[in-house]
Amino acid sequence: MTSYQPTAKNGGSSNALSSDAPANGFTKLGLPEGLVNALAPQGITSPTPIQAATLPDSLAGRDVLGRGRTGSGKTYAFMLPTAARLTGGRAAQARRPRSLVLAPTRELALQLAESFEPLSAETGLSSTTIFGGVGQNPQVKALQRGVDVLVACPGRLLDLIGQGHVDLSGIEILIIDEADHMADMGFLPMVRRILDQVPAHAQKMLFSATLDAGVGVLVNKYLENPVVHEADSAASPVAKMDHHVLTVDGDDRLSALTSICAAQGQTIVFTRTKHGAKRVAKQLRQRGVAGLELHGNLSQNARTRNLKAFHDGTATTLVATDIAARGIHVDDVALVVHADPPAEHKAYLHRSGRTARAGQAGTVITLASTQLQGEVRQLMKAAKIKPTVHSNGASDEVLHQLVPGERSFLAPAEIEDRLAIVTPLPQNGQRSKQQNSKGQSRNARGRSGGQRSGGQRGGQGSRGRGGQRNSSQRASAGGRPGNRRSSSPGSSRG
Structure with a gap:
């Protein structure tokens, strides 16, 4: 265009x-x-x-x-x-x-x-x-x-x-x-x-x-x-916004994303497709991150609930398609992650604009495989961005340098309970008997799994992260301390 x-x-x-x-x-x-x-x-x-x-x-x-x-x-x-x-x-x-x-x-x-x-x-x-x-x-x-x-x-x-x-x-x-x-x-x-x-x-x-x-x-x-x-032209990058590209291949992509989202603070993750947003949010929850999805396949009630949960800090990560790249005002989002690099530079700028709002600083991280590096270079050139490229994007040293601080992980049952109020419902807002039965079964499995494998979960969460966290630290963390946000978009200047 x-x-x-x-x-x-x-x-x-x-x-x-x-x-x-x-x-x-x-x-x-x-x-x-x-x-x-x-x-x-x-x-x-x-x-x-x-x-x-x-x-x-x-x-x-x-x-x-x-x-x-x-x-x-x-x-x-x-x-x-x-x-x-x-x-x-x-x-x-x-x-x-x-x-x-x-x-x-x-x-x-x-x-x-x-x-x-x-x-x-x-x-x-x-x-x-x-x-x-x-x-x-x-x-x-x-x-x-x-x-x-x-x-x-x-x-x-x-x-x-x-x-x-x-x-x-x-x-x-x-x-x-x-x-x-x-x-x-x-x-x-x-x-x-x-x-x-x-x-x-x-x-x-x-x-x-x-x-x-x-x-x-x-x-x-x-x-x-x-x-x-x-x-404040959108043609120019924000001076207080740091841009990074992490080269990650295969399973390293999810491992790096999990480490990033487990750090303190609100994070918005962007994917190209609605299916991708649903899948990534589920994968993050399975790994101890309180993440929710936002895309067009959700009913309006579910979209509203998920966005509110992210506003108030109940969910600490929002995985979204480009529907959220425009006009979504959430205070104090310090980190935006492009889990999938966008197709064109305007989408990159608008996605990235979810951070560094109202004069605050922000960080933008793009995850890209080795094969996508050329495409990402062209994308950044069109956006007039000069990012810092990290060839070893999955290493703990790089991840903790870009997103410092402790990582907090929740047990599966904790995440189930914490996000139950925003579980997506059908368009009519009512669960069927079959859905209720399945949900109860999942809850039982989640609670049982949480009680059975709490120690194992701590071991999994510590792989690649220096074994810093244990299950008691996760439980006491309660997600991300002091991270409740105002749900009123008016608290930023429009």
């Missing part, structure tokens, strides 16, 4: 802002004091570069095209002016939302809605979220009550429009988040159908980490005299 260089329509201007530009206070940018105070409890007291760049224009009602890397604060760059401009306006009417935020994935839609909650509490503005994979009745009832801010995925939104449950003729503000991802996922036809129903005079804001050719179609047709702002 060719790179889209934004050209402002009808003479619009383009402004670039360096990430090290001095931050101005929110109130100096024109934001109402009440909204500023609403963010203060989350530690958000000064704007990020993308927020400082866009807020004056978005508060003034201009169409805005904002480019900023993942984690740069784009969410509040559009949620804050939306709340400010809608406050004090007309009351929300049934089926006619006042503003619309389009998001490519369910997880992102949910996190955008959570980010709006403190602003909703301050202003009294209502919001709701609609997406597929769950029943539509609660969403329809919320729309009937009237909604100020509607956060939606394109597919379910068009479905509800077709049924007559949504009327976009009252939209005053339209936002498209992760606009380039919309293009990558083939959403552009659906997005255009939605935009065709939004009033031409509505304010429109597009935010993205990159601006590709597909985004240009939307910009040129639907935005009027847009102002283009760029900050």
Whole structure:
């Protein structure tokens, strides 16, 4: 895909802002004091570069095209002016939302809605979220009550429009988040159908980490005299992000991955396929790591539960497909592992963007076999990354150098009990009798295995790691001490 260089329509201007530009206070940018105070409890007291760049224009009602890397604060760059401009306006009417935020994935839609909650509490503005994979009745009832801010995925939104449950003729503000991802996922036809129903005079804001050719179609047709702002460009690697490539072959791949994920801290592991994510998560659990999966084959309830468990530290490793590479906000993720190198450099950048957020440092590790080294070199070159390559990637010395600290392993029964609350269920949220029977059988085997082979498990866990851990240390570790995270995405700057 060719790179889209934004050209402002009808003479619009383009402004670039360096990430090290001095931050101005929110109130100096024109934001109402009440909204500023609403963010203060989350530690958000000064704007990020993308927020400082866009807020004056978005508060003034201009169409805005904002480019900023993942984690740069784009969410509040559009949620804050939306709340400010809608406050004090007309009351929300049934089926006619006042503003619309389009998001490519369910997880992102949910996190955008959570980010709006403190602003909703301050202003009294209502919001709701609609997406597929769950029943539509609660969403329809919320729309009937009237909604100020509607956060939606394109597919379910068009479905509800077709049924007559949504009327976009009252939209005053339209936002498209992760606009380039919309293009990558083939959403552009659906997005255009939605935009065709939004009033031409509505304010429109597009935010993205990159601006590709597909985004240009939307910009040129639907935005009027847009102002283009760029900050924390995704085209450049983050200065505080260290990149490493570990050469691992055969069984060394899983051994290295297990050692990495058993260290203290939250880790996100990426695989190319849904089957791969399921398999790797299971393998990690079998080896004493509290890992869960996140991919499209899970029901929405299971995806939500697994992500929440990772947020709050119940699960210390999340094994995900690229569905989680965009918009998933988890505080203090210090490590991202590409268990499977991605197919193209944009995916690498967005996956890696799960760490080094909000000015924090992070480490990115790519596991690659000897045969894949050439492909990985080309990938890094395209991403403008110069990683440190470790030819002996499975050695304890290298692994402890990159991911220092003790390794903690849980017995199988401990992991079963710990993650039972997030065991994936069928779409209807109910287990069948056969599934319950199998689950009880597995639990019994897991408990029996844990009691029978606790000493053996300690021996297995210590192979290749200098025999550091024993079963009592694992039990007392309880996973990763002091590693509970806030589940609110608003605690990072959007």
